[in-house]
Amino acid sequence: MSEGSTVLPTGIPGPVPSPDGLDAPYWEATRRHELVAQRCRACGGWQWYAEWICHRCHSFDLGFEPVPGPAILFSWERAHHPVHPALRDAGPYVVVLVEFPEADGIRMLGNLAGDPMQAVEIGARVEPVFEDHDEGAIPFTLVQWRRG
Amino acid sequence: MPVDRTIRGRVAVAGVGETPYYKHGQSPDAQFKLTLMAILAAAEDAGLDPREIDGFATYANDANDAGRLATALGCRELRYANMVFGGGGGGGSGAVGNAAAAIHAGLADCVVVYRGLAQGQGVRFGQAGGYPTQIAGEPATWIPYGVMSPAQMFAMRTTRLMHEHGIERSALRAIALASYHHAQQNPRAVMRGRPLDEAGYDASRWIVEPFKLFDCCLENDGAAALILVPAERAKDLRKPPCYVLGAAQGAEYRSSAGTHNNPDYATASFKTVAPRLYAMAGVGPSDVDVVQSYENFTGGVVMSLIEHGFCTYEEANEFLTLENLIAPTGRLPLNTSGGNLAECYMHGLELNIEAVRQIRGESPNPVPGANVALVSSGPMVTPATNVIVGSEATL
Numbered sequence A: 001m002s003e004g005s006t007v008l009p010t011g012i013p014g015p016v017p018s019p020d021g022l023d024a025p026y027w028e029a030t031r032r033h034e035l036v037a038q039r040c041r042a043c044g045g046w047q048w049y050a051e052w053i054c055h056r057c058h059s060f061d062l063g064f065e066p067v068p069g070p071a072i073l074f075s076w077e078r079a080h081h082p083v084h085p086a087l088r089d090a091g092p093y094v095v096v097l098v099e100f101p102e103a104d105g106i107r108m109l110g111n112l113a114g115d116p117m118q119a120v121e122i123g124a125r126v127e128p129v130f131e132d133h134d135e136g137a138i139p140f141t142l143v144q145w146r147r148g
Numbered sequence B: 001m002p003v004d005r006t007i008r009g010r011v012a013v014a015g016v017g018e019t020p021y022y023k024h025g026q027s028p029d030a031q032f033k034l035t036l037m038a039i040l041a042a043a044e045d046a047g048l049d050p051r052e053i054d055g056f057a058t059y060a061n062d063a064n065d066a067g068r069l070a071t072a073l074g075c076r077e078l079r080y081a082n083m084v085f086g087g088g089g090g091g092g093s094g095a096v097g098n099a100a101a102a103i104h105a106g107l108a109d110c111v112v113v114y115r116g117l118a119q120g121q122g123v124r125f126g127q128a129g130g131y132p133t134q135i136a137g138e139p140a141t142w143i144p145y146g147v148m149s150p151a152q153m154f155a156m157r158t159t160r161l162m163h164e165h166g167i168e169r170s171a172l173r174a175i176a177l178a179s180y181h182h183a184q185q186n187p188r189a190v191m192r193g194r195p196l197d198e199a200g201y202d203a204s205r206w207i208v209e210p211f212k213l214f215d216c217c218l219e220n221d222g223a224a225a226l227i228l229v230p231a232e233r234a235k236d237l238r239k240p241p242c243y244v245l246g247a248a249q250g251a252e253y254r255s256s257a258g259t260h261n262n263p264d265y266a267t268a269s270f271k272t273v274a275p276r277l278y279a280m281a282g283v284g285p286s287d288v289d290v291v292q293s294y295e296n297f298t299g300g301v302v303m304s305l306i307e308h309g310f311c312t313y314e315e316a317n318e319f320l321t322l323e324n325l326i327a328p329t330g331r332l333p334l335n336t337s338g339g340n341l342a343e344c345y346m347h348g349l350e351l352n353i354e355a356v357r358q359i360r361g362e363s364p365n366p367v368p369g370a371n372v373a374l375v376s377s378g379p380m381v382t383p384a385t386n387v388i389v390g391s392e393a394t395l
C-alpha cells in the first residue's frame, strides 16, 4: 500500500487493545506488520477472536503466533449506504471475510484493496496489507487484503 | 418429552395490544408512555385488570424497567421480571416462552411480554451510534473496516448462504414482496398504501450487497405487548385462548465466536433450536398453517425457513415465491401483518401478536382455519428463539 493511501477515509473509529489486555498482542503485532492469532500452548489449537480460555482443552495458557498458510476469501459484502459521517462521500467499499485453512479455519475480516467495484471471488487467495494509521493521538495498523 | 417438562397447552396468550406505529423519531409520546399504552391495550383486549399483571418479560435490553412499569401501573405485586440476553430482536419469542414457563412453574400468574421502542429518543439501530474515536474489544476487529450497522454485520452471512447453496435473489425478493403485499391490508402497517412490486424492488438502491433497500427492516417507534395467563384462566377471559404449544431458544456450537468465526457460518442459528420446538409442540413443519419469521434482513428469513424445515436448500429458489408466501392461498403464508419490513419494526414482537391474531381469525390477512402458527425471532443472533401457538383444536 502506497504511503498515505488507505482503503477507507480516516475519521472512523480506530482500534485500541481491549482494556483487559485480551487482544493486545494482536494489535501490537499489526504495528510490526505481523499477522498473529491466538494459539493454545497446551493443545496447539488456533482460536479467533481471542478468548481467555482454549475452547478445546480449557487451558488458560494461550499465546499469539503468526498465522500459517494461505488466506482464502470466504465471504464478502459491498457497502454502499454510509452509516458514519466519515464514510459519507467514500463511495462503495468491499469488506471481506478471510479464512485460514491451515490454522483450524479461523477467519479475519478487513477491506479489499483496489477498485471497490471489482468482481469479488469466493475461494480466491488473498494477502494481507498492513495499513498504518499514524495520524491520530493513538497510532494503529489495520490489516487489509488484496488478491494474491 | 416427559409430560411434566413441557409447557404445551398449559399457558395461553389472553390479550395482545400495541400503540399506533410511527416512523422513527415521529412518536408524539415518550417511550415509557408508549409501553404503558401497549400494556393497557393488551389488558383491555384480554378483558382483565392491568393491576393483575404480576410478571414482566422482555428482551433486547429493553429500556423500560419492569419495576417502574409495575409501579406505574399500580400492579398489586411483582412476582417475575425477566430479560432475554442479546441486543438484537432474537428474544421476542424467547420472552413469550419465558413468560409461559414462569406461569406453568407457578412463579407468576399473569405475565406481560412487552417491547417499547422509540429510536428517535435513543440510539438508532441503522446508524453507528455515538461516533467514538477509538473502539476496543471484539468490535475493534470490524468497526474500523466500516462494518457498523446491522445490515453490514449480516450481509456477509447472506453472501455465503447464496454462494454455498445457490440461493437466488428471487428468493430474497419474494420475502420482501410478501411483507409489502400483506401490509397493504393492514391498517396498522406503516407501509400501507406503499405497495412494492418486482420492478420496485429491483430498482431499489443497494444498502450493502447483497441487500437492497427492501431487504432491510424498518426503523420505527411504538410499543407492543402480549399478556399470558394459565390456560384455565384464559378460558374465562374475553378472547378465545391462544395456547402456547412450544417454545425454544439457543444456538449451535460456538455460535458467538467473534469476528464471524462461528463454525457453521451461513446459519440463522435455528438448526438445533427448531427440532426442540417441534418436539415440545408435538407438531412438524407440515402442520404449521402460518409463519411469522423475523426479518432483520431477507437473507436471514431464507435461512430460518429452511432451518425450520419448510423447504430444503435445494427447493428454496422454487419454493420461495410471492404466490407461495401470501395469505390466504399460499402454501406457506409468511409475515401476514407485514412484519418488520412493512408493518412496523417493533423488534419482532408485532410478529408474535400477528401469530395470535391468526389463531383468533383476527389477522388483516387471515389464513382460513389456521390452528398452528410459528414465530421465529432473530435470525443470525444468539440466542435465536421461537414459539408455536395454537387454537383450542390443537390440544
Ligand SMILES: [Zn+2]
Pocket (backbone or CB within 6 Å): A040, A041, A042, A043, A044, A045, A054, A055, A056, A057, A058, A059
Ligand atoms: Zn487447548
